[in-house]
Amino acid sequence: MLRLDASQGDFEDRFLELLDMKRENDADVNAAVAAIIADVRKRGDDAVVEYTKRFDRLVQLSADTLRITTAEVDAAVAQVDAELVRSLELAAERIRDFHRRQLPESYAYTDAAGVRLGCRWSAVEAAGLYVPGGTAAYPSSVLMNALPAKVAGVERLVMVVPTPDDKLNPLVLAAARLAGVDEIYRVGGAQAVAALAFGTATIRPVDKIVGPGNAYVAAAKRQVFGAVGIDMIAGPSEILVVADGANDPSWIAADLLSQAEHDTAAQSILITDDAAFADRVAGAVEGHLAVLPRAAIARESWEAHGAIIVVPDLEAAVPLVDRMAPEHLELAVADPDALAAKIRNAGAMFLGRYTPEAVGDYVGGPNHVLPTARSARFSSGLGVHDFMKRTTMLGCDADSLRAIGPAAVALAGAEGLSAHGLSVALRLNLPRG
Amino acid sequence: MLRLDASQGDFEDRFLELLDMKRENDADVNAAVAAIIADVRKRGDDAVVEYTKRFDRLVQLSADTLRITTAEVDAAVAQVDAELVRSLELAAERIRDFHRRQLPESYAYTDAAGVRLGCRWSAVEAAGLYVPGGTAAYPSSVLMNALPAKVAGVERLVMVVPTPDDKLNPLVLAAARLAGVDEIYRVGGAQAVAALAFGTATIRPVDKIVGPGNAYVAAAKRQVFGAVGIDMIAGPSEILVVADGANDPSWIAADLLSQAEHDTAAQSILITDDAAFADRVAGAVEGHLAVLPRAAIARESWEAHGAIIVVPDLEAAVPLVDRMAPEHLELAVADPDALAAKIRNAGAMFLGRYTPEAVGDYVGGPNHVLPTARSARFSSGLGVHDFMKRTTMLGCDADSLRAIGPAAVALAGAEGLSAHGLSVALRLNLPRG
Numbered sequence: 001m002l003r004l005d006a007s008q009g010d011f012e013d014r015f016l017e018l019l020d021m022k023r024e025n026d027a028d029v030n031a032a033v034a035a036i037i038a039d040v041r042k043r044g045d046d047a048v049v050e051y052t053k054r055f056d057r058l059v060q061l062s063a064d065t066l067r068i069t070t071a072e073v074d075a076a077v078a079q080v081d082a083e084l085v086r087s088l089e090l091a092a093e094r095i096r097d098f099h100r101r102q103l104p105e106s107y108a109y110t111d112a113a114g115v116r117l118g119c120r121w122s123a124v125e126a127a128g129l130y131v132p133g134g135t136a137a138y139p140s141s142v143l144m145n146a147l148p149a150k151v152a153g154v155e156r157l158v159m160v161v162p163t164p165d166d167k168l169n170p171l172v173l174a175a176a177r178l179a180g181v182d183e184i185y186r187v188g189g190a191q192a193v194a195a196l197a198f199g200t201a202t203i204r205p206v207d208k209i210v211g212p213g214n215a216y217v218a219a220a221k222r223q224v225f226g227a228v229g230i231d232m233i234a235g236p237s238e239i240l241v242v243a244d245g246a247n248d249p250s251w252i253a254a255d256l257l258s259q260a261e262h263d264t265a266a267q268s269i270l271i272t273d274d275a276a277f278a279d280r281v282a283g284a285v286e287g288h289l290a291v292l293p294r295a296a297i298a299r300e301s302w303e304a305h306g307a308i309i310v311v312p313d314l315e316a317a318v319p320l321v322d323r324m325a326p327e328h329l330e331l332a333v334a335d336p337d338a339l340a341a342k343i344r345n346a347g348a349m350f351l352g353r354y355t356p357e358a359v360g361d362y363v364g365g366p367n368h369v370l371p372t373a374r375s376a377r378f379s380s381g382l383g384v385h386d387f388m389k390r391t392t393m394l395g396c397d398a399d400s401l402r403a404i405g406p407a408a409v410a411l412a413g414a415e416g417l418s419a420h421g422l423s424v425a426l427r428l429n430l431p432r433g
Numbered sequence: 434m435l436r437l438d439a440s441q442g443d444f445e446d447r448f449l450e451l452l453d454m455k456r457e458n459d460a461d462v463n464a465a466v467a468a469i470i471a472d473v474r475k476r477g478d479d480a481v482v483e484y485t486k487r488f489d490r491l492v493q494l495s496a497d498t499l500r501i502t503t504a505e506v507d508a509a510v511a512q513v514d515a516e517l518v519r520s521l522e523l524a525a526e527r528i529r530d531f532h533r534r535q536l537p538e539s540y541a542y543t544d545a546a547g548v549r550l551g552c553r554w555s556a557v558e559a560a561g562l563y564v565p566g567g568t569a570a571y572p573s574s575v576l577m578n579a580l581p582a583k584v585a586g587v588e589r590l591v592m593v594v595p596t597p598d599d600k601l602n603p604l605v606l607a608a609a610r611l612a613g614v615d616e617i618y619r620v621g622g623a624q625a626v627a628a629l630a631f632g633t634a635t636i637r638p639v640d641k642i643v644g645p646g647n648a649y650v651a652a653a654k655r656q657v658f659g660a661v662g663i664d665m666i667a668g669p670s671e672i673l674v675v676a677d678g679a680n681d682p683s684w685i686a687a688d689l690l691s692q693a694e695h696d697t698a699a700q701s702i703l704i705t706d707d708a709a710f711a712d713r714v715a716g717a718v719e720g721h722l723a724v725l726p727r728a729a730i731a732r733e734s735w736e737a738h739g740a741i742i743v744v745p746d747l748e749a750a751v752p753l754v755d756r757m758a759p760e761h762l763e764l765a766v767a768d769p770d771a772l773a774a775k776i777r778n779a780g781a782m783f784l785g786r787y788t789p790e791a792v793g794d795y796v797g798g799p800n801h802v803l804p805t806a807r808s809a810r811f812s813s814g815l816g817v818h819d820f821m822k823r824t825t826m827l828g829c830d831a832d833s834l835r836a837i838g839p840a841a842v843a844l845a846g847a848e849g850l851s852a853h854g855l856s857v858a859l860r861l862n863l864p865r866g
Contacts, residue, residue: 087840124811138848207810229811254856261852293851351828358853362841366825377640378557378662380823390813392799395784407520408795415571418726419694420791423687
């Protein structure tokens with residue numbers, strides 16, 4: 001864990017080191033992934049089945065059994081504890097409600113020149129959702145990825161999830177059902193991404209692919225981008241907590257560890273105006289680590305990437321936050337709204353002492369798929385916009401074209417694009433610009 | 434030029450060939466670009482100046498003269514013809530007005546559980562605009578890229594434009610001034626993109642880079658993506674015209690050629706329900722080509738990539754349009770709105786017989802930076818959203834955390850993330866989930 005003090009002379013250099021800290025080791029799997037994609041494009045279902053048999057040990061698999069049937073989903077969902085189902089339902093309801101309010105409005109108008117103008121939002125027709133298998137299979141992520149698509153109006157939402165050794169994850173399937181996923185296939189890895197992007201006899205192609213995955217999945221998404229849309233390629237998770245000395249250090253320590261337990265590459269940072277409080281939080285982190293089940297991961301993350309920054313006052317935190325542009329920003333201060341109003345760059349903000357980031361991971365309502373690695377400077381968390389696109393509209397009649405067309409002819413002439421000018425001039429009986 | 438007839442038995446196969454037609458030859462310049470970017474990151478201004486001296490033959494250049502001064506802009510703008518200035522002003526006013534209506538609204542509310550929620554849109558702090566030099570320097574593109582940034586609220590908009598042999602383009606500088614560009618540097622190529630992304634002593638870094646460029650610029654944008662945001666990498670331009678037999682074939686032919694004259698890789702397609710009209714358009718294309726200044730380019734595009742598709746009725750055009758998801762869609766029919774309402778995928782639509790696509794390139798108001806290569810299935814033209822990002826807000830107090838927190842603890846437990854549960858449970862005095 002790094003400890004920085006903004007009043008020290010070397011602070012800027014050390015802060016820059018923190019900003020530039022490299023946390024990921026990108027395995028270069030591009031060649032292997034390219035081969036799998038090419039094979040799926042060429043051989044379709046046969047390739048998908050072969051890779052899945054090999055990587056997930058599904059010896060009985062055939063194209064006919066790629067799809068997880070309604071009966072299988074029924075049977076899996078029946079095993080889920082009733083309290084968990086209620087918790088998932090609460091989460092789904094809150095996420096749906098929050099995202100409905102994001103729905104953008106189309107507009108249309110006729111301007112003073114008589115030109116009809118408009119901007120129409122429409123949903124992507126079909127979307128694919130990648131869900132990792134094994135320990136990284138989070139039902140909360142199924143809700144967070146699937147619900148915005150459904151709220152946006154995506155008609156066909158296709159989930160792919162590897163089922164190594166034929167083990168289905170009941171809670172993931174329950175979340176998929178709750179979110180309205182239309183088709184589910186027991187396929188993972190680059191072969192799943194390739195099937196979603198280019199289609200096979202069994203899996204029809206989609207227009208956009210979202211969802212987290214390992215290095216193979218990330219590389220496959222990058223490679224199919226263009227043929228389909230993709231969401232962001234997320235980096236390791238981060239939290240930045242700005243806390244004054246009036247907080248319970250144990251609470252703040254737990255918040256820092258809730259990111260650290262995700263992944264040894266995760267990063268948790270505390271900014272405080274109280275050096276004694278900083279010490280108490282550091283102590284409380286050790287206390288929690290002594291008992292947490294995922295302490296080994298959390299400790300490695302905290303020691304390698306964690307940081308505590310002491311600032312002279314909370315105002316001094318603002319430019320540091322904006323430069324870090326954190327994925328998650330907790331403002332555990334007396335007046336979180338005043339501080340929030342001064343901050344420009346963050347994926348999601350958690351306001352006040354009673355809003356641990358983890359409540360937002362599950363049941364807050366806002367999305368937990370958020371920009372990492374300082375990209376909140378220019379990008380946003382997942383939302384309904386990611387499953388929609390705009391089409392602009394322009395309509396002239398003879399009169400309105402006469403009003404604005406001559407300027408187009410003049411500019412086309414200046415740019416040396418004669419056919420552009422001609423197409424307008426012909427309709428106006430103008431000289432051919 | 435391909436000629437397809439939807440009533441023929443081989444239509445589906447031939448349509449698929451048209452969809453898959455490859456028009457671009459991607460030069461692999463990745464290694465050269467990576468070296469330039471690494472050098473600019475290492476040596477800053479010195480590297481930028483060296484590359485610019487070499488590639489653009491600016492022998493006198495130093496870091497002090499990288500910036501194009503206000504006086505230089507003044508002098509250049511003074512040379513521009515007054516009618517062209519008025520045309521640019523009309524274009525700027527109309528583009529600004531259209532994009533202002535796109536500004537998304539932030540929202541905030543408190544829900545029934547007492548949880549405070551919100552979604553705040555804010556502008557990217559600094560954006561970079563790449564403008565090509567030489568013949569591809571279009572003042573209209575400066576307006577189309579710069580105005581949405583300024584409407585979004587970008588505080589610092591930085592333009593880079595190569596000036597080979599020290600030649601400034603007056604109309605480009607006039608457009609930049611009109612659009613409110615804040616800084617202009619005489620740099621192009623990968624070195625300009627690297628400077629914008631990582632900064633030098635003279636050119637401070639930006640958060641997002643937009644604008645068209647050659648293969649080096651496109652490769653550089655791909656390589657810096659992540660460190661900064663980028664817009665789409667546009668492919669060659671396309672137009673799809675749906676026209677009935679009541680149109681003037683000469684007008685429709687001019688519209689097809691207005692795309693074809695851009696680039697030999699451009700694509701122009703006509704869909705009509707009238708085979709005799711198709712013949713007349715094909716004839717009119719030949720007529721225009723006989724006199725157009727850019728006939729060599731336009732002819733190569735039309736012959737290699739153009740197509741005319743005859744359909745039994747206009748209704749049959751709808752699924753073909755959606756599969757092609759054209760960048761530009763002209764609906765030169767009696768009731769364009771009825772047809773537009775049935776079509777899902779297009780970057781921009783041009784409604785009716787008096788709306789040639791070219792009027793939209795300059796003065797319509799909607800953006801002319803649009804998704805190509807079928808990506809209108811999942812992406813949109815440039816707009817204010819591209820220069821903004823969303824931050825979500827979540828605020829609980831003790832009571833509202835008590836209402837929704839237990840479900841978060843339950844789900845965290847099911848996902849095996851104990852510190853997540855702990856951070857909520859501590860605040861509720863719950864057992865540590």
